[in-house]
Amino acid sequence: MNKVKELQRKDLQYIWHPCSQMKDYEELPPIIVKKGDGVFIEDIEGKRYLDAVSSWWVNLFGHSNQRINDALYKQANQLEHVIFANFSHEPAIELCERLMKLVPKGLGKVFFADNGSSSIEVALKISFQYHYQTGKEKKKKFVALTDAYHGETIGALSMGGCDRYSQIFKPLLLDVERVDSPDCYRCKYGKCRDNCDAECFEHMEETVKENHEEISAVIIEPMVQGAGGIKIYSPKYLKKLRALCDKYDINLIADEIAMGMGRTGKMFACEHAGITPDLMTVSKGITAGYLPLALTIMTDKIYDAFYDDYTAGRSFIHSHSYSGNALACSVAVETLKIFEEDNVLQVNEEKAKVLRKIAEEKLLDIPQVGEYRQIGMVGAVELVQDKESKERFLWDERVGYQIYKIALEKGVLIRPMGDVVYFMPPYVINEEEIEFMIDVARESILEYFENRK
Structure with missing residues (x-):
């Protein structure tokens, strides 16, 4: 048996690959x-x-990439990781300082996680707790689109609208108000994404109007629904959504995990509509493909609802072992430097x-x-x-x-x-x-x- 076949045999003996039917690997081995x-x-x-x-x-x-390789090597010889509760380090601080110059105006605080799904969970929990601590205890529900994808953990999966990922788990999922997503290729209104007025927004408007007293947040992939089929839609939809959330005191969560970091031509997809979400999640490209890192970025208004004496019980008690990992942060800093310098x-x-x-x-x-x-x-x-x-x-x-x-x-x-x-x-x-x-x-x-x- 040659080396390739032996490695493939060992791989299939021990490894269960993601998003795969492993029987397919009999025909197409890894x-x-x-x-x-x-x-x-x-x-x-x-x-x-x-x-x-x-x-x-x-x-x-x-x-x-040699620049990122060098940054990672340099950081590995200084500090690989340290507990992020009551400790910090320069890469994390520099990363946040640089990001604040790039994110939509009004976002001001960063909470660290270690993968995209986790950053979605953080956003959902923060939104709920924010309303709870500002006297709106009825706001416990979330609104999401059909064909949405927000990750694979239970809360994130609940927000998703792609049945191939979530169908079997529906008995475990949160109760989410589901709204028809924009479908510009098969537009029911006979319009075009380049010149429509986002007429399809009426579905969102109707749902929110009927349930606004119970809605904590609307979560959306700005401009493009990724795993739902790269469905690109009009920025007018986002503009209308921002106004609707403002009207009913609902948080807008922008999932920029896939389409942030320049994918859509803007640093963040929300910029196409000129809006600022209340919470924004960032992962994937933030480390240019090197290491797991995820961020939930929020407005000061959200953050301030948690700031109090410890005995007031308003802390956000959420953590990840690798929060603020120094290696990942150093790579993310170098990523942002490349954006700027090149x-x-x-x-x-x-x-x-x-x-x-x-x-x-x-x-x-x-x-x-x-x-x-x-x-x-x-x-x-x-x-x-x-x-x-x-x-x-x-x-x-x-x-x-x-x-x-x-x-x-x-x-x-x-x-x-x-x-x-x-x-x-x-x-x-x-x-x-x-x-x-x-x-x-x-x-x-x-x-x-x-x-x-």
Whole structure:
């Protein structure tokens, strides 16, 4: 047995991989990665794969980035971690100081966690306790959208609206008011996301109006519903939502875990609408794909409701063992330095134009491509049975998964969501690599549908 097969055998003997049906690994065993370099990962046999999904949307500046490597090495030789209760350190302080210059105006305090789901749990608990401690004890419910995704822990999963993640766990989940999400590709109002007035907001308005006395917060992925299929919607929806939450004294929680850190062309997606949420969660790209770190950032108004003598019992008694991890914070500081020193958002603006041009030229003529949509450095292809009717494929055909397997053979990791093939590459990608990524996507889509005939 060669080395690859032996490692794959041991992997499958011991490891249960995330978001997987492990029986699939009998046909497609795990790819054993040896190293990463820029937008590419390389397996132990030397085959390279372009990481078109930034390894689950976390990698910003390429694999094995030398600047970040050096920052991590330097920090590891000084302090790896220390209890974050009553102790602090320079990387955490510098990170928060730098972030305050970038987040939407009005956000002022940072609570540390160690993964995106945990930061959502923090936001939900803070929102509830905030209302409780300001005399609004009836406010115990949350409002979330269909097709939303906010993480996998019980509270975060409760907020999600993608049944493939939550269906089996529904007996365990919180009772959430669910509102129809914007669906611009299949708009029921016959509008276009670029010039509509967010008419679909009426569903949210009706739900909140009827239940506002009991609603603690509305949680939303600003501008793009990620795991729900890269559903991009109008910033007017967010503007209306901010006004509605203000009217009824409801907290607005912006989940910027996936779309923050420049993905949509702005540092944070809320900026497209010019709004400030009451609580905002940040993770994934904050450490450029290196280490787990998550932040829940809130307004002073929220924070002040917890500030009192200890005996008043108003503390937020919540912690994570690795809160404020010094290694992760040092990497996050270096990430923000790269944004500033390399003018990343400005450079990405031009790269986004290149991505759009190449994608539209090479994908829109495919009969099964219903729509190509893009915001910033996020592009998505929705595959349909018929362009006119926009009819979806049957879920058990696993169209996206079959295309994913073909693309892997051709050297690109695209890992679609359902029938949506998407591109969310590291920002260091160049034009030649963008063209290769799109060419392989085109070839893989065409090959799959040709083989179906």
